Amino acid sequence: MLKLNVNGKTHTVDVEPEMPLLWVLRDVLNLPGAKYGCGIAECGSCTVHIDGEPERSCRVKAADAVGKKIVTIEGLSQKGLHRIQKAWIENEVPQCGYCQTGMIMAAAALLAKKPKPTDADIDEAMTNLCRCGTYPRVRKAIHAAAAPLAKVTPPAKKS
Amino acid sequence: MTTRSAAPRSAARRDFLKASAAIGGGLALEFSFPMVANAARGGAATEVNAWVVIHPDDRVVVRIARSEMGQGTMTALAQLVAEELDCDWDKVTTEFASPNEHVRRKRVWGSMSTGGSQGVRSSQDYVRKGGAAAREMLVAAAAAQWKVPAGECTVDRSVIAHAPSKRKLRYGQVASEAAKLAPPDPKTIALRDPKDWRIAGKPLHRLDIPEKVLGKPVFATDVSLPGMLHASIAQSPVFGGKVKSLDASAAERMRGVKKVIRTDDFVAVVADNWWRANRALREVKIEWDTGRNAGASDATIMAMFREGLADPKLPEAKKAGDAAAAMATAAKVVEAEYSSPYLNHATMEPMVCVAWIKPDGFVEVWTSTQNGEASLATAAETAGVPLEKAEVHKMMLGGGFGRRGGPQDFVKQGVLIAKAMPGTPVKMMWSREEDMQHGYYRPASLVRMRAGLDAQGRPVAFEAKIACPSILAVLRPEAIQKGIDFSAVRTLNDMPYDIPNQQVYYAMRNGHVPVGFWRAPGLQNGIYRECFVDELALAAGKDPLEYRLAMLKPGDKNRLVLEAAAKAAGWGAPLPPGVFRGIAMSDGFGSFTAGVAEVSVNARGELKIHRFVVAIDSGHVVNPDTCAAQAESNVAYGIGMLYQANTVKDGRIVESNFHNFPLPTIADMPKVELVLVPSGGFWGGHGEPGILSFGGAVLNAVYAATGKRVRTLPLKPGDLRKA
Numbered sequence: 001m002l003k004l005n006v007n008g009k010t011h012t013v014d015v016e017p018e019m020p021l022l023w024v025l026r027d028v029l030n031l032p033g034a035k036y037g038c039g040i041a042e043c044g045s046c047t048v049h050i051d052g053e054p055e056r057s058c059r060v061k062a063a064d065a066v067g068k069k070i071v072t073i074e075g076l077s078q079k080g081l082h083r084i085q086k087a088w089i090e091n092e093v094p095q096c097g098y099c100q101t102g103m104i105m106a107a108a109a110l111l112a113k114k115p116k117p118t119d120a121d122i123d124e125a126m127t128n129l130c131r132c133g134t135y136p137r138v139r140k141a142i143h144a145a146a147a148p149l150a151k152v153t154p155p156a157k158k159s
Numbered sequence: 160m161t162t163r164s165a166a167p168r169s170a171a172r173r174d175f176l177k178a179s180a181a182i183g184g185g186l187a188l189e190f191s192f193p194m195v196a197n198a199a200r201g202g203a204a205t206e207v208n209a210w211v212v213i214h215p216d217d218r219v220v221v222r223i224a225r226s227e228m229g230q231g232t233m234t235a236l237a238q239l240v241a242e243e244l245d246c247d248w249d250k251v252t253t254e255f256a257s258p259n260e261h262v263r264r265k266r267v268w269g270s271m272s273t274g275g276s277q278g279v280r281s282s283q284d285y286v287r288k289g290g291a292a293a294r295e296m297l298v299a300a301a302a303a304q305w306k307v308p309a310g311e312c313t314v315d316r317s318v319i320a321h322a323p324s325k326r327k328l329r330y331g332q333v334a335s336e337a338a339k340l341a342p343p344d345p346k347t348i349a350l351r352d353p354k355d356w357r358i359a360g361k362p363l364h365r366l367d368i369p370e371k372v373l374g375k376p377v378f379a380t381d382v383s384l385p386g387m388l389h390a391s392i393a394q395s396p397v398f399g400g401k402v403k404s405l406d407a408s409a410a411e412r413m414r415g416v417k418k419v420i421r422t423d424d425f426v427a428v429v430a431d432n433w434w435r436a437n438r439a440l441r442e443v444k445i446e447w448d449t450g451r452n453a454g455a456s457d458a459t460i461m462a463m464f465r466e467g468l469a470d471p472k473l474p475e476a477k478k479a480g481d482a483a484a485a486m487a488t489a490a491k492v493v494e495a496e497y498s499s500p501y502l503n504h505a506t507m508e509p510m511v512c513v514a515w516i517k518p519d520g521f522v523e524v525w526t527s528t529q530n531g532e533a534s535l536a537t538a539a540e541t542a543g544v545p546l547e548k549a550e551v552h553k554m555m556l557g558g559g560f561g562r563r564g565g566p567q568d569f570v571k572q573g574v575l576i577a578k579a580m581p582g583t584p585v586k587m588m589w590s591r592e593e594d595m596q597h598g599y600y601r602p603a604s605l606v607r608m609r610a611g612l613d614a615q616g617r618p619v620a621f622e623a624k625i626a627c628p629s630i631l632a633v634l635r636p637e638a639i640q641k642g643i644d645f646s647a648v649r650t651l652n653d654m655p656y657d658i659p660n661q662q663v664y665y666a667m668r669n670g671h672v673p674v675g676f677w678r679a680p681g682l683q684n685g686i687y688r689e690c691f692v693d694e695l696a697l698a699a700g701k702d703p704l705e706y707r708l709a710m711l712k713p714g715d716k717n718r719l720v721l722e723a724a725a726k727a728a729g730w731g732a733p734l735p736p737g738v739f740r741g742i743a744m745s746d747g748f749g750s751f752t753a754g755v756a757e758v759s760v761n762a763r764g765e766l767k768i769h770r771f772v773v774a775i776d777s778g779h780v781v782n783p784d785t786c787a788a789q790a791e792s793n794v795a796y797g798i799g800m801l802y803q804a805n806t807v808k809d810g811r812i813v814e815s816n817f818h819n820f821p822l823p824t825i826a827d828m829p830k831v832e833l834v835l836v837p838s839g840g841f842w843g844g845h846g847e848p849g850i851l852s853f854g855g856a857v858l859n860a861v862y863a864a865t866g867k868r869v870r871t872l873p874l875k876p877g878d879l880r881k882a
Contacts, residue, residue: 016414019434027389027432032381033374035557036433037507038591042817045507073374081372088372092364092784095229095792097371098378098507098557123826129817131507131558132229133795135828137788 002066006031007075017063022046024062025072033073033101037129044128047102048072054109054125073101076108084108087145095132103128107142116146205334207296208342209256209267210240210289213334217317219246221290222256224268225278226529227367228559229792230846231785232278234365236286238781239279242359243290243351246330247316253366258531259550271531274564274676276748276844279781283842284350291348293337300337301328353779353839362784367555377555379511380588382525387513388417390576390587391437392427394597397449397810398671402426404446410439419443420579427576429585437590452671453810460670460807461498464605464626467666473624474642474667477652480660482611485620489611493698497608497687499872500804501672501812502601505820508557509594512573515584516542522549522574523584527556529564537567541574560796561676565634566599595820596812599675600805602628602647604683608691610658616699618710621658623651625684626666628674642667646676650684650745655717656692656710672807678796679747679847682854683872689743689855690870693862703742703859704730716776717744720836721753723774724852727834728755738769741859745851750777750843754852757829758860764880768798768827768857774834777843783835786845790833793849798823800854804873 004011004021006029013028020039025031025048034057037045041056048057049071076082081089084107094100103126110117110125117125122139130138204214212220221240227233237253256268269285270277294314301319302309305326313320317330353360370377395401407419410428415435420427426445430436467473486492506527513525522542528534531553539549551570556563563569573587589597604627611620629644638644643665652663679685696706704725711718721744725731734740737759744753754773760766771794780786799822806813814820833849858869865879 023432023434027434030383032376032383035378035380035508036588036591037509038817040591040816040818043507043822085372089364089368092368092788094368094371095231095788096507096556096558097229097367100371101374104372104374123824126825129507129822129824130795131505131560131799131822133792133823133828134788135795135823135825136791136831138825139828 002062004062004065004070005068006070007072013062015062017061019062020058021048021060021062021065021070022057025057031072031074035098035101037099042129043099044106045099045102047105047128049105049109052109052112054106073105076105082108083145084111084141087141091137091141091144093134093137093141095134099128099130100134103130103134103138107138107145110142111146117142205338207293207334207338208289209264210286211244211293213330215331215334217247217329217331218250218252219244219317219330221251221253222268223253224256224261224271225282226271226273226531226553226556226559228273228529228556230278230789231365231782232273233367234363235279235781235785236282237366238359238361238363239283239287240290242356243287244294245314245316248358248363250317251366255531255553257550258535258553259547261532262535262546272533272564273529273559274561276750276846276848278846280749280842280844287350288345288348291350292342292345295343295348296337296340297330297333299340300333304328304333304336359781360779362782365785371555378508378557379513379525379527379554380508380557382513382554382586384513384515384584387584387586388429388431388580389433389436390427390429390585391433391440391590392425392572392587392593393440393443393445394425394593395447395449396596397447397453398673399452400447400449402445403448406444410442413439413442418580420576422575425572427572427587429576429580433586433588449810455671455807455810457807460603460672461605463668463670464666467626467668468605468607468624470666473664475663476625476643476648476665477661477663482620482622482660482662485660486609486611486622489619490614491612491616491698492609493612493695494607494609495691495694495870496605497690497870498605499603499683499686500806501603501674502677502800502803503595503598503805503814503820504558504560504562504677505595505822506556506558506560506562509589509591510563510569511586511588512569513584513586514538514573514577516577516581518582520544520548522577523552524550524570524573525552525554526570526573527554527559527563528567528570529556529559529561533564533567534570537570538574541571542578560678561680562599564676566673566675591817592815595815598805599633599673601677601683602630602674604647606651606684606687608687610691610695612695612699616701618656618658618695620660621654622662624664624666625651626668628669628672629667630674630676630680632667632669633674634676646680648684649681650688650747654688655715655746656707657712658710671810678793679850681747682850685743685745685747685851686854686858689745689852690858690868693741693859694868707742707744716751716838717746717753719838720744720751720774720776723834723836724753724755724772727774727832728757728770728772730755739860739863741856741861741863743852743855743859745855747851748844748847749841750775750845750848752848752851754856756853756856756860758857758864760861760864760879762881764877766861766874766879768829770830770832771853771856772832772834773849773852774836775845775848776836776838777845777848778837778839778841780835780837786835787833789845790849791831793847794831794853795823795828797850797853797857798827800872801857802873
């Protein structure tokens with residue numbers, strides 16, 4: 001039995017310690033927001049936050065996620081839409097949408113670290129793959145989501 | 160549009176399912192029908208006709224027959240219906256028409272096939288008439304209630320008004336009466352002139368985006384049913400191979416494993432979650448009878464193509480004038496060979512099918528399909544039941560690009576697995592490796608072109624020999640005419656260029672690798688042609704744009720898009736140091752397109768695409784923002800195409816996942832500018848046209864940058880390094 005903290009709730013799951021977190025989320029906890037795309041951490045469709053870091057859950061063993069705070073797209077915002085989700089809707093980002101939950105989780109983690117990311121920051125952080133080519137709108141939406149915050153916070157340091 | 164019922168059957172059926180799910184103790188079923196959640200809520204809705212369902216509070220549900228795979232057709236079609244219905248767009252939702260009901264109602268929703276950029280262009284007439292007919296019936300119902308002539312009534316956003324008596328009724332108030340009226344004769348229905356559009360033609364927000372952003376379970380991979388099991392499958396690594404023997408003893412003992420299923424063509428493991436199924440599958444020792452294809456390789460396939468080009472008795476795909484004679488007297492002859500590899504669609508969501516054979520034999524399927532009717536037929540045939548005893552729930556597709564239309568292999572497999580597990584729903588999903596190595600690939604091809612130029616450099620003769628597997632031979636053999644598969648020869652046998660003598664031959668060489676419609680089938684010919692035209696321009700000492708324009712008749716729509724793209728891109732204007740332009744044009748899928756690429760190549764030979772300007776004339780434009788998104792999408796798909804290959808060794812596909820079948824990332828994406836130049840009078844597509852000119856424009860720009868003419872794809876590291 002493993003205890004996993006997912007979206008603020010503790011779940012006890014009877015799974016193999018090596019079972020990837022992705023499959024615990026999808027098939028055991030019925031949280032299908034994180035997607036299977038490759039199983040080798042190449043595509044990022046399975047991205048969730050583990051202690052605030054964007055992680056590819058297809059390559060995280062369930063046992064290694066014990067004691068950590070796991071957040072999935074289902075728990076990204078406790079109330080209404082996250083500003084990244086709002087920006088995604090405003091900028092009409094998704095096409096097929098399959099990779100987008102992972103893309104949104106990666107973008108949310110980026111903004112949490114860098115409130116006003118540069119294009120280079122986005123290139124570096126957003127390595128998720130999208131077959132539909134939503135990339136220009138992903139970039140635009142990240143900048144748009146960063147903009148309101150930038151008004152109330154000092155300019156982000158270049159790093 | 161003549162069959163009506165008091166309530167929309169699919170919504171009613173789903174109400175029932177939702178209710179039974181609630182009793183069954185879970186939200187499991189509810190989220191399987193995301194598109195209807197709103198439609199079914201809050202009172203009795205009325206089906207006015209097959210396309211339009213109206214709730215008492217004026218909410219409108221538009222039925223969509225085509226599949227949504229990210230291309231935006233669901234929203235565009237809803238816009239067309241809503242435009243003619245004259246309803247309040249803010250109250251519009253959609254639901255997919257049920258394939259089972261479609262069959263029972265004599266195909267009332269027309270075609271469900273979603274490919275070839277057809278969604279809007281080939282159904283616009285009947286969906287608009289569906290909306291207009293519903294409006295006429297609603298107005299007639301209000302007029303009857305008021306006892307006034309319908310002609311005295313006006314409609315504005317779901318409100319019918321009779322000005323002389325100052326009375327008003329909402330659609331929701333008259334829908335049930337309207338549904339009882341005879342529908343108008345479609346021939347008498349007048350459609351709105353596109354210049355008067357208020358809903359269509361506008362960049363409205365797509366209806367499917369909010370759910371996708373929230374991570375709602377809209378995909379077949381997300382379906383969860385009470386008691387559902389999971390399956391992973393393995394097919395012969397060599398195409399066409401059969402299961403010879405297997406030892407599943409180790410796998411059967413593994414945790415969660417319920418069953419190991421063997422058919423002639425695949426082995427599947429069914430378990431209580433997908434990871435366990437897939438893990439156990441790796442432990443099944445399968446011996447394959449790989450048959451005679453185990454020796455096939457890229458070299459044998461290329462040899463097959465070369466033999467094809469040398470065949471003296473090839474069928475003609477085009478003959479105009481006397482190419483051989485004109486070639487013999489030409490001042491200069493240019494010849495070149497181009498080739499490209501097999502390519503997987505690589506949809507982000509792998510092939511998936513949830514199937515459930517109920518105790519009464521009814522087969523129910525949830526899948527990502529580009530053709531709900533084809534899925535229904537496959538499910539029913541595989542289960543051995545009549546069509547009426549099968550249903551397909553069309554889910555949102557995690558990408559399609561042609562993979563999920565013609566071939567319904569995944570539905571057949573899903574239902575075969577369900578047959579082995581009667582009464583239990585099973586979700587079969589392919590691993591990425593399975594998906595990469597068992598596609599219906601964009602055909603590899605080898606094309607030799609020759610052109611004869613006169614003393615002024617003008618082309619007087621053109622000859623092409625195309626060696627390429629036939630997609631139709633796999634999917635629709637009856638459509639092959641006189642040895643010609645149009646998808647293998649297009650763009651070379653239907654050139655708009657004014658060349659008096661043309662001869663095009665087709666060498667159908669099929670090989671053992673399954674081929675299928677990949678975004679813009681025949682696209683490779685457009686790349687070859689447009690690169691070759693640049694070669695001719697170079698031989699003639701002419702500017703590539705001027706050279707093309709000189710071969711296009713005044714008023715040719717190809718000419719208009721070429722000029723539009725060149726103007727928007729600033730063809731001829733100075734560029735930053737190290738940046739070079741290329742141009743290409745290619746019509747297809749009902750639209751005319753031309754593009755200009757700006758690229759640079761660094762000292763290491765790495766290509767960077769900075770900007771792509773594409774002009775498209777699709778006649779009409781239903782949602783300009785979705786069209787822009789499709790242009791961006793086509794560029795991303797096009798970049799992938801430059802670098803990807805599925806190679807063949809020992810009869811099998813070598814590449815297995817995204818580490819060796821690369822997809823571009825955000826950092827690779829150029830600035831994409833779509834120039835819409837709709838000239839009216841016809842309906843063209845947008846799902847594929849944006850890619851048609853991309854590869855040619857980029858490779859022509861690469862030549863401008865490096866002096867290296869790329870005639871073989873994919874681009875390999877070092878190809879563009881300066882010598």
